[in-house]
Amino acid sequence: MRASDRAYQALRADIIEWRLGPGTVLGEVEQSARLGISRTPLREALSRLTAEGLTAPQPGRGVIVSEVTLEKITGLFDVRISLDCTAAALAAAHPDQRTFQQLTRRFESASSLIRESDGCQHEYYELVAELDAAIDEAAANPYLLQAQRQLRTHLSRVRRLAQDDVARLTASAAEHAQIARSIAQANADLAVASTKVHLHNSLQYLLAARANSNARITREEVPNG
Amino acid sequence: MRASDRAYQALRADIIEWRLGPGTVLGEVEQSARLGISRTPLREALSRLTAEGLTAPQPGRGVIVSEVTLEKITGLFDVRISLDCTAAALAAAHPDQRTFQQLTRRFESASSLIRESDGCQHEYYELVAELDAAIDEAAANPYLLQAQRQLRTHLSRVRRLAQDDVARLTASAAEHAQIARSIAQANADLAVASTKVHLHNSLQYLLAARANSNARITREEVPNG
DNA sequence: GGAGCGTCTTCTGTATACAAACAACGACGA
DNA sequence: TCGTCGTTGTTTGTATACAGAAGACGCTCC
The missing domain is CATH 1.20.120.530 (GntR ligand-binding domain-like)
Structure with missing residues (x-):
């Protein structure tokens, strides 16, 4: 399985299961280090999450987990x-x-x-x-x-x-x-x-x-x- | 504007206005050369298009423009x-x-x-x-x-x-x-x-x-x- | 003491190099 | 002659290096 797929599924699960709460900043370097991959596949994962609406681009601060109340x-x-x-x-x-x-x-x-x-x-x-x-x-x-x-x-x-x-x-x-x-x-x-x-x-x-x-x-x- | 945004908009327009017909193979090297950018932002553009359903990943041959009849x-x-x-x-x-x-x-x-x-x-x-x-x-x-x-x-x-x-x-x-x-x-x-x-x-x-x-x-x- | 400016740090966006995988094509054997 | 295996070429997937931008912090001036 591709590294970007693993990153996507891992982040998606983390968000859905509230391990990553709304407003959490998902820094590329930080997350890629946490998941043990480089920034390139992580960025693809973040793109997919953003397209789904689970994360949203923050003007000057990367992407954050979107609010769901x-x-x-x-x-x-x-x-x-x-x-x-x-x-x-x-x-x-x-x-x-x-x-x-x-x-x-x-x-x-x-x-x-x-x-x-x-x-x-x-x-x-x-x-x-x-x-x-x-x-x-x-x-x-x-x-x-x-x-x-x-x-x-x-x-x-x-x-x-x-x-x-x-x-x-x-x-x-x-x-x-x-x-x-x-x-x-x-x-x-x-x-x-x-x-x-x-x-x-x-x-x-x-x-x-x-x-x-x-x-x-x-x-x-x-x-x- | 980001290069990936320009690539996304250009490809999106090309597909919607039928300059790129269904079934067209969008090779990463070919398209990045055509749009004058590198592969990295082009891949992000293709990801967004695929998420929208305008393109679909082809098992062994990159992404192709999806069929719409x-x-x-x-x-x-x-x-x-x-x-x-x-x-x-x-x-x-x-x-x-x-x-x-x-x-x-x-x-x-x-x-x-x-x-x-x-x-x-x-x-x-x-x-x-x-x-x-x-x-x-x-x-x-x-x-x-x-x-x-x-x-x-x-x-x-x-x-x-x-x-x-x-x-x-x-x-x-x-x-x-x-x-x-x-x-x-x-x-x-x-x-x-x-x-x-x-x-x-x-x-x-x-x-x-x-x-x-x-x-x-x-x-x-x-x-x- | 407060406000503004400059610098520094850190982050994202982009390019490119490398490796792995898949397909196509050709050669060899049955 | 057909099937299969190996090789080669192209393609994607990944890592990393570099540049540009934006924010934070501190310093200075009012």
Whole structure:
């Protein structure tokens, strides 16, 4: 694998998993030394990150990790609803029935999988990613795919701000099952409606989590101030 | 301005204006020599173009200009309808009334501007770009803007395949006026409907142009074959 | 004491040299 | 005659050196 690819993936993971917080200055010399490569492949990695919007060029100070706050999450979901509904409608037009029927069953039985242990949530997120991939493939639209990919990058970043709990994941599994079922039945209207419902609930959950988080922060920080 | 920026803009223009056709191999040495720069800034330019989708890495032979045919235009418009309608709805939620009222009037009087001479169509396209920019600003959604920008790059490329005629531009002006008016009135539903109508008509026109073009090509090429 | 200017340091942007990989072409053997 | 292997040439990927620019710091003058 190319050094620039390794640098890109390493930096991308560091940013998405909040090891590099917003505002962090990514000096070329510093980062290339940290990753054990020279500046040339590192610059290519930074270019790709900047194109994705994970980093932004700072006028006189290289590139910095871009800001992503829960404040921006509504805007993110406005676009996500638009694209995911389009993808669901396109997928429902030419679905691979067997694939989506299987996904429906797996989501229906996922509730037990979620409850088993907290560590297994990783498997659930992979199942969600599989559904996304199946929808992408069925939609068969490279322009849509490109837009979705960038959006999901930002989403995976904000998702870390609010950990899902078991109750939400269980509800989420039922919503995903409904989406998969609608597509398997080639019912575009229902697929769009299911997607809207799911994303609405996801956003509401995240906004509620933000409210709780803010309240907690306020309680913790005011005594110190 | 940086050499990499100049290279990016030069190559981008060359691709969009079809001076570099799809499938063209962009060798690093060759292109850097042509643009009078070294390979390093050229590689950065190619990275940006690849991220945009204008070029694609060829497994063993560098990057090539990506294919864009009228066949793919339906897929392009599926995404465009989705994003433009979202943008129109968001803009209608917080419109700068004065701006959109002015744009409405300019589109209403644009029909005469279109007829005056063929060269002035450039001004009309700039007016359309102004409306797009105004909607972008009113929508105030960086994620939407990012997705739109990439989509418009591809659109400007396929638009060259079918030159608009005066009749279509006149109808287009009326449709744009309707969109601007709807947003000025803060009527989100109407703004979405107007946008859908406009994009539907634009797509129909392009598809009809493709049919004509294919027919013409068939007539011209069959005698030679 | 504050503001402005100059110098110094450090960073990015660019060029170029080198190495590794891939493809094409030719020669040899079956 | 066809297939395979080796060689060669071109290409990309990487490292490094150099130049230019921008910011920081300190000094001096008002």
